[in-house]
Amino acid sequence: MNETAERVRIVDVEVLSDDWYVLKKTTFDFQRADGTWQRQSRETYDRGNGATLLLYDPDRRTVVLTRQFRLPVFVNGHDGMLIEAPAGLLEAASPEMRIRAEVEEETGYRVHDVRKVFEAYMSPGSVTEKLYFFVAQYDPASKVSRGGGVAGEGEDIEVLEYPIADALAMVRRGEIVDGKTIMLLQYAALELFAR
Structure with a gap:
C-alpha cells in the first residue's frame, strides 16, 4: 500500500x-x-495518460518532429505553432500500441520496434497526465503516407526532419519550447547520437 x-x-x-x-x-x-x-x-x-516518441535515423543523424497550432501556448504569448515530437492520449490502448498509431497518423512513418525510455509527469501541480516516452528508428523507406494528423480531430500537422545538431540548436535558441520534445532530444543527444 x-x-x-x-x-x-x-x-x-x-x-x-x-x-x-x-x-x-x-x-x-x-x-x-x-x-x-x-x-x-x-x-x-x-485528460488521461499519453505517449510520445522521437523518430531518429542513426545513419543520417536526423530526427522527425511535427509542427501544429496549440491554443494554450498561443494565449500565453507564443505564436502557437509548436514544434513537437509526435504524441497522443492512450484512450484505453497500451502506450506502445497507441504511440505506433499516433506516429503514423501524424508523421506518415510506420514504426515497428519502439523502445520505452522513461515515464514522467509533465505538470504534476495541476495535471494528472503521465507520459510514456519512446524512441524508434526510421528511414526514408518507412514513410507510408503523408501524415498530417486527422482533420476530423482538428489536426493540421506539418512533418519536419532535422539533423540532431540543428534540433538541439533550436532548443538553445528557444525555437523548440515543448517540454516532452526537449526531454527526448536531450535523451537522444546523450544516448542515441553520442559519439
Missing part, C-alpha cells in the same frame, strides 16, 4: 468542468511531516 495514502483524507470532490476533459476541485486533509493535519484544496485536470 502507498505510505502516503494514510496521510491524505479526501473531504470533497467537485467537478468544475467535464467538457474537453475533466477539471475537478478536491478538498482534502493532509498530514504534514510534523504530524499536524492541514486542510487544502487543489484543482486537477484529468
Whole structure:
C-alpha cells in the first residue's frame, strides 16, 4: 500500500468542468511531516495518460518532429505553432500500441520496434497526465503516407526532419519550447547520437 495514502483524507470532490476533459476541485486533509493535519484544496485536470516518441535515423543523424497550432501556448504569448515530437492520449490502448498509431497518423512513418525510455509527469501541480516516452528508428523507406494528423480531430500537422545538431540548436535558441520534445532530444543527444 502507498505510505502516503494514510496521510491524505479526501473531504470533497467537485467537478468544475467535464467538457474537453475533466477539471475537478478536491478538498482534502493532509498530514504534514510534523504530524499536524492541514486542510487544502487543489484543482486537477484529468485528460488521461499519453505517449510520445522521437523518430531518429542513426545513419543520417536526423530526427522527425511535427509542427501544429496549440491554443494554450498561443494565449500565453507564443505564436502557437509548436514544434513537437509526435504524441497522443492512450484512450484505453497500451502506450506502445497507441504511440505506433499516433506516429503514423501524424508523421506518415510506420514504426515497428519502439523502445520505452522513461515515464514522467509533465505538470504534476495541476495535471494528472503521465507520459510514456519512446524512441524508434526510421528511414526514408518507412514513410507510408503523408501524415498530417486527422482533420476530423482538428489536426493540421506539418512533418519536419532535422539533423540532431540543428534540433538541439533550436532548443538553445528557444525555437523548440515543448517540454516532452526537449526531454527526448536531450535523451537522444546523450544516448542515441553520442559519439
